[in-house]
Amino acid sequence: MAxxxxxxxxxxxxxxSRDPVxxxxxxxxxxxxxxxxxxxxxxxxxxxxxxxxxxxxRPPQAASGHRPDEEEEEEVVIGxxxxxxxxxxxxxxxxxxxxxxxxxxxxxxxxxKLENSGGRKNRRIFTYTDSDRYTDLEEYCxxxxxxxxxxxxxxxxxxxxxxxxxxxxxxxxxxxxxxRIVTWEPSEDFIKNNHAINTPLQTMYIMADLxxxxxxxxxxHEHVLCILKVDSNGxxxxxxxxxxxxxxxxxxTEGEKQEHTSAWKYTIDNVSSLxxxxxxxxxxxxxxxxxxxxxxxxSSLVGTDFEMIAPGALRLFVNGEVVxxxxxxxxxxxxxFFVELPAANWSSPPFQQLSGVTQxxxxxxxxxxxxxxxxxxxxFEAFFLHEDESAESLPEWPVLYCKVLSLDFWQRYRVExxxxxxxxxxxxxxxLTVSTWRPMELGLVAxxxxxxxxxxxxxxxxxxxxxxxxxxxxxxxxxxxRTETTGTVTFRLHCLxxxxxxxxSNSLQKQMRSVLDRLEGFSQQSSTHNVxxxxxxxxxxxxxxxxxxxxxxVSPTGTLT
Amino acid sequence: MAEVHVIGQIIGATGFSESSLFCKWGIHTGAAxxxxxxVREGQTQVDTPQIGDMAYWSHPIDLHFATKGLQGWPRxxxxxxxxxxxxxxxxxxxxxxxxxxxxxxxxxxxxxxRPLGSWREQLARAFVGGGPQLLHADxxxxxxxxxxxxxxxxxxxxxxxxxxxRHFDRYGVEC
Amino acid sequence: MAAASPSVxxxxxxxxxxxxxFPEYDDLYCKYCFxxxxxxxxxxxxxxxxxxxxxxxxxxxQALVWNFPIDVTFKSTNPYGWPQIVLSVYGPxxxxxxxxxxxxxxxxxxSPGRHKRTIPMFVPESTSTLQKFTSWFMGRxxxxxxxxxxxxGEGREVTRVRSQGFVTLLFNVVTKxxxxxxxxxxxxxxxxxxxxxxxxxxxx
Numbered sequence: 001m002a003x004x005x006x007x008x009x010x011x012x013x014x015x016x017s018r019d020p021v022x023x024x025x026x027x028x029x030x031x032x033x034x035x036x037x038x039x040x041x042x043x044x045x046x047x048x049x050x051x052x053x054x055x056x057x058r059p060p061q062a063a064s065g066h067r068p069d070e071e072e073e074e075e076v077v078i079g080x081x082x083x084x085x086x087x088x089x090x091x092x093x094x095x096x097x098x099x100x101x102x103x104x105x106x107x108x109x110x111x112x113k114l115e116n117s118g119g120r121k122n123r124r125i126f127t128y129t130d131s132d133r134y135t136d137l138e139e140y141c142x143x144x145x146x147x148x149x150x151x152x153x154x155x156x157x158x159x160x161x162x163x164x165x166x167x168x169x170x171x172x173x174x175x176x177x178x179x180r181i182v183t184w185e186p187s188e189d190f191i192k193n194n195h196a197i198n199t200p201l202q203t204m205y206i207m208a209d210l211x212x213x214x215x216x217x218x219x220x221h222e223h224v225l226c227i228l229k230v231d232s233n234g235x236x237x238x239x240x241x242x243x244x245x246x247x248x249x250x251x252x253t254e255g256e257k258q259e260h261t262s263a264w265k266y267t268i269d270n271v272s273s274l275x276x277x278x279x280x281x282x283x284x285x286x287x288x289x290x291x292x293x294x295x296x297x298x299s300s301l302v303g304t305d306f307e308m309i310a311p312g313a314l315r316l317f318v319n320g321e322v323v324x325x326x327x328x329x330x331x332x333x334x335x336x337f338f339v340e341l342p343a344a345n346w347s348s349p350p351f352q353q354l355s356g357v358t359q360x361x362x363x364x365x366x367x368x369x370x371x372x373x374x375x376x377x378x379x380f381e382a383f384f385l386h387e388d389e390s391a392e393s394l395p396e397w398p399v400l401y402c403k404v405l406s407l408d409f410w411q412r413y414r415v416e417x418x419x420x421x422x423x424x425x426x427x428x429x430x431x432l433t434v435s436t437w438r439p440m441e442l443g444l445v446a447x448x449x450x451x452x453x454x455x456x457x458x459x460x461x462x463x464x465x466x467x468x469x470x471x472x473x474x475x476x477x478x479x480x481x482r483t484e485t486t487g488t489v490t491f492r493l494h495c496l497x498x499x500x501x502x503x504x505s506n507s508l509q510k511q512m513r514s515v516l517d518r519l520e521g522f523s524q525q526s527s528t529h530n531v532x533x534x535x536x537x538x539x540x541x542x543x544x545x546x547x548x549x550x551x552x553x554v555s556p557t558g559t560l561t
Numbered sequence: 562m563a564e565v566h567v568i569g570q571i572i573g574a575t576g577f578s579e580s581s582l583f584c585k586w587g588i589h590t591g592a593a594x595x596x597x598x599x600v601r602e603g604q605t606q607v608d609t610p611q612i613g614d615m616a617y618w619s620h621p622i623d624l625h626f627a628t629k630g631l632q633g634w635p636r637x638x639x640x641x642x643x644x645x646x647x648x649x650x651x652x653x654x655x656x657x658x659x660x661x662x663x664x665x666x667x668x669x670x671x672x673x674x675r676p677l678g679s680w681r682e683q684l685a686r687a688f689v690g691g692g693p694q695l696l697h698a699d700x701x702x703x704x705x706x707x708x709x710x711x712x713x714x715x716x717x718x719x720x721x722x723x724x725x726x727r728h729f730d731r732y733g734v735e736c
Numbered sequence: 737m738a739a740a741s742p743s744v745x746x747x748x749x750x751x752x753x754x755x756x757x758f759p760e761y762d763d764l765y766c767k768y769c770f771x772x773x774x775x776x777x778x779x780x781x782x783x784x785x786x787x788x789x790x791x792x793x794x795x796x797x798q799a800l801v802w803n804f805p806i807d808v809t810f811k812s813t814n815p816y817g818w819p820q821i822v823l824s825v826y827g828p829x830x831x832x833x834x835x836x837x838x839x840x841x842x843x844x845x846x847s848p849g850r851h852k853r854t855i856p857m858f859v860p861e862s863t864s865t866l867q868k869f870t871s872w873f874m875g876r877x878x879x880x881x882x883x884x885x886x887x888x889g890e891g892r893e894v895t896r897v898r899s900q901g902f903v904t905l906l907f908n909v910v911t912k913x914x915x916x917x918x919x920x921x922x923x924x925x926x927x928x929x930x931x932x933x934x935x936x937x938x939x940x
Binding site for chain 1: 576597628632656659702
């Protein structure tokens with residue numbers, strides 16, 4: 001590589017760790033960019049490796065006794081909340097009168113001790129820890145916009161204050177108020193705590209003094225290299241992110257004179273000591289064990305048995321509700337409905353009711369229409385036994401018939417409409433809207449009788465709605481039968497299907513084939529020829545039926561939505 | 562056994578003439594079903610909406626069932642009540658809906674109804690309040706005795722329910 | 737853990753707290769956190785955040801946009817206790833006191849894909865008129881002691897609330913290993929944003 005690739009992405013990164021944060025170690029490498037650096041560019045990692053050895057064997061020396069070019073490069077390994085003093089701080093705290101707080105005095109002691117033992121390890125790179133004044137100020141003095149008169153919002157100030165607080169205090173406040181759900185008159189303190197995020201947080205700044213050589217120790221030349229934040233949930237925020245395999249970050253300083261302007265590059269790496277392989281393995285094993293046991297515990301709660309049905313059978317299970325009826329002439333509606341199973345191959349458990357009557361419901365206006373809500377539950381199951389696959393026709397599907405009636409003031413009923421719909425053949429949720437019609441008598445007299453006396457024409461056989469049960473012929477004719485279209489009834493059905501045939505088939509087949517096709521595989525007799533033949537027959541029958549009937553009776557009365 | 566997770570919210574209600582509504586809810590299942598975790602019934606907060614006429618409850622539901630069979634699939638039954646400024650409660654509607662059987666997210670609209678009573682009681686309800694209530698809550702979610710009732714249509718309760726199924730395919734059930 | 741039979745599944749959530757509709761209020765900020773069950777743990781990203789203070793746009797839309805990012809990953813052994821996001825919105829009242837403008841919660845969508853959710857926001861309210869007046873006058877509106885209570889079903893029977901706004905959230909949900917563990921989460925939304933059908937009560 002002839003040229004350095006700069007990393008311009010200085011966004012923050014979020015890490016999570018359950019390990020104690022004191023194990024965190026960072027390696028920061030800082031170097032001034034000169035023209036020669038551009039020519040002999042080495043990957044940062046390799047350079048770092050050499051330097052670690054150097055750093056460990058080199059005796060610590062005072063900052064003053066160095067040649068300029070050595071000063072241009074520095075590498076430090078920093079632990080979490082480890083204090084490295086800057087030249088400025090060293091100069092400041094040497095002076096007894098500058099120390100005010102206990103922390104200042106402590107720093108002074110440490111600096112004096114360092115001076116006696118031969119000076120600081122670090123020269124340009126230093127840190128501000130959580131307890132330093134800088135971190136407090138920085139929290140809300142940080143500018144975010146280019147506005148010259150940017151003032152930190154009350155929210156920024158509050159966040160800065162709240163997050164300083166330690167865990168213990170928060171715990172006490174929490175337990176005291178837990179008993180009441182609502183705090184009727186929140187105090188200032190409560191608001192401060194609750195309107196901001198109050199997860200305790202510790203911050204640390206890694207800084208660099210980028211002053212010209214020999215002029216260290218001025219606040220003006222301090223630059224932030226990296227901000228680290230760790231909260232009590234184990235969330236570690238690093239801004240900018242660890243360098244890793246990216247190129248180094250770059251800082252340019254501006255001085256009033258030409259020679260004060262300089263460019264620097266730096267890298268940040270996570271060099272926290274990893275857990276021993278054995279430890280790692282043990283931890284993995286413990287986790288695996290724990291999860292495994294938890295899984296077993298859960299499945300022991302669940303159990304294993306489940307009802308099964310006879311091989312070759314299809315079970316159709318429907319949870320349904322009569323939702324509503326709307327658009328009818330009279331008020332106080334109720335619905336009478338039943339499910340008819342086709343005669344061939346279908347059966348249902350003997351105890352089961354296949355019919356129901358809803359309550360009578362007074363309607364309410366909804367836009368143009370008057371609606372009656374029933375939310376009447378019904379549930380039924382039916383079995384389809386697929387015995388003979390070479391049979392002449394495709395299996396029929398159950399049909400839902402309904403009849404809407406209205407009650408008058410004297411508790412007499414009128415028929416408002418008849419309707420029918422074939423149950424959906426696919427599993428899942430379906431909303432069916434059934435349009436209904438009623439037999440009509442001509443003339444005013446009949447309508448008046450319907451209004452005053454109640455009662456009206458009824459069908460003797462409700463299955464006349466589709467194809468009468470007694471029908472034997474080839475062509476169905478309803479000629480001479482007058483009807484009037486009335487309102488609609490809405491059903492909601494949740495259908496389930498169960499069959500042993502479904503257990504083998506995989507998901508791809510599920511999409512490709514219909515229910516009936518998948519059932520057929522069971523007796524191993526079916527060939528594509530049979531199936532195609534059956535479809536052709538069915539289509540021919542459909543066409544014949546269509547030609548022989550008036551158009552409006554052919555289209556199924558139900559509409560799927 | 563197969564497992565069913567019912568995770569979602571009772572969002573709120575529209576179309577009720579009363580304001581300050583709350584809702585009592587419960588889930589009924591058959592004998593083959595076992596509740597492993599979660600709460601089977603509850604009561605929402607009382608909401609007086611500021612915008613529009615929809616009362617919002619945002620009441621979370623999180624249930625984990627195990628089942629041996631399909632019979633007795635969970636049914637959700639609801640009672641909507643209104644509360645006046647003196648804290649008195651009045652029935653606004655009963656409703657029920659089947660918990661859907663297909664996995665995924667469902668927006669359910671559950672229409673409600675209430676018993677009408679005699680014309681005297683209807684008149685009294687219009688002026689004083691009150692009105693007949695059901696003796697047994699199971700009338701809400703079973704169809705057996707419904708034909709004896711004469712009811713009036715109420716508003717609609719809106720639910721957002723997510724279904725998560727496990728091991729039904731193992732027993733050849735398609736949902 | 738062996739790759740063959742996983743014992744945990746992952747739920748990855750990215751998205752944003754997009755915008756809000758509060759017809760009566762302005763200059764609002766929003767705080768979010770996630771509430772989840774015993775068997776759940778966050779493995780990456782942030783489970784809480786606080787937005788900037790946003791003001792309404794001057795045009796007809798009156799839009800209040802936060803566009804605040806959400807990015808978190810959970811792991812779990814059991815779908816029970818599925819994460820909910822809890823939002824609380826605050827802003828200044830007439831006298832400049834910082835008061836609450838709404839609480840709300842919604843489950844993270846169960847099925848993978850892109851989802852839009854508009855959730856109602858409400859505040860607890862006192863039944864007594866006197867209390868209402870003093871709380872308005874003193875600039876101390878009632879608040880939940882812990883906002884996370886709105887993600888719980890129990891213990892809220894007593895509270896009276898007033899719903900007064902909406903917040904729109906955008907979720908991108910990815911799950912890992914749920915299929916392998918035998919869970920069926922239903923069809924994946926491929927049409928992009930599928931909002932819940934908005935009830936008539938919503939301002940559009």
